[in-house]
Amino acid sequence: MPEGPEVKKIAHTLNLSLKNNCLGEIWLSGLKLRKEINTTMLKSRQNITVTSVDCYGKVLFIHTHEQPILMAQMGMTGQLIIEDQRALLKPHTHVRWQIKNTSKELRYIDIRRFGLIDSCDEAKKAQILSKLGPDPFNLDKAGVAKITNSFKKSAKSIKEVLLDQKVLVGVGNIYASEALFNSHINPYAKACDLSTVQAKKLIDSVISILKKAFLNGGTTFSDYVDGDNKKGKNQQFLQVFKREQEPCFICHTNILRIKQSGRSTFFCPSCQEL
């Protein structure tokens, strides 16, 4: 569910409430997520102080005084929230960490169980990051060149390439459609056919759209909430996503929905002519 801006917002809010706090007793539902949770590892992580929470793309890291680092991926419906110990448990709560010397706990909730709770040491983390593309939230010239180069090497549609976390991180199904609309690029266009100017414009659109989404607290359609259980506001500002058969805000042509690799893409056939 959450894309880059949402995960970044979760990391940001969790960092504020977890930093310098100690994760205490842990409770597990016992159900399997995308992969089996390593119970032994998690139990060995009890009574460890959190130093910071951050993320790279859609992967969230809870750093602690000792390794390994806790790692979370939210999949489609994952939530990582701080709640009062006595607050009613949401259905599908799978992991709870008591936060020592407070009345709060950290909870992982995941309806569809496509997420992951795992751990890694610094070496494994570096290995994971090395397989991922540049981060639009922190892009330098080399990063832009790397992304442009990936576009040039792919005959797949630009929409599909934007979703590939090896090309760049943080773009999911919502922001792929939004970025293509913003840069007037047709989602069917082959990535390798983009001109240098188009590629540059698209990368700029991705950066501004992800940053704006983060500042708006993320996009909430059904489940997404940040670490404080707060919904986002960015859904109010979407231009094409989930607007099938509604008029384009620019030219009033009806927005179309198509399928690419089994996933919906929304675009304006007039503003984004092939």
Add this chain to the structure above:
DNA sequence: CCCCTATCCTGAGGGC
């Protein structure tokens, strides 16, 4: 190597 599909899950919503 690339490309495509099926798959992991639950729940909401539409048509009949």
Add this chain to the structure above:
DNA sequence: TGCCCTCAGGATAGGG
């Protein structure tokens, strides 16, 4: 009311 279908913000294994 219920049943069956499609759809959903992600990522990966496995076949061709």
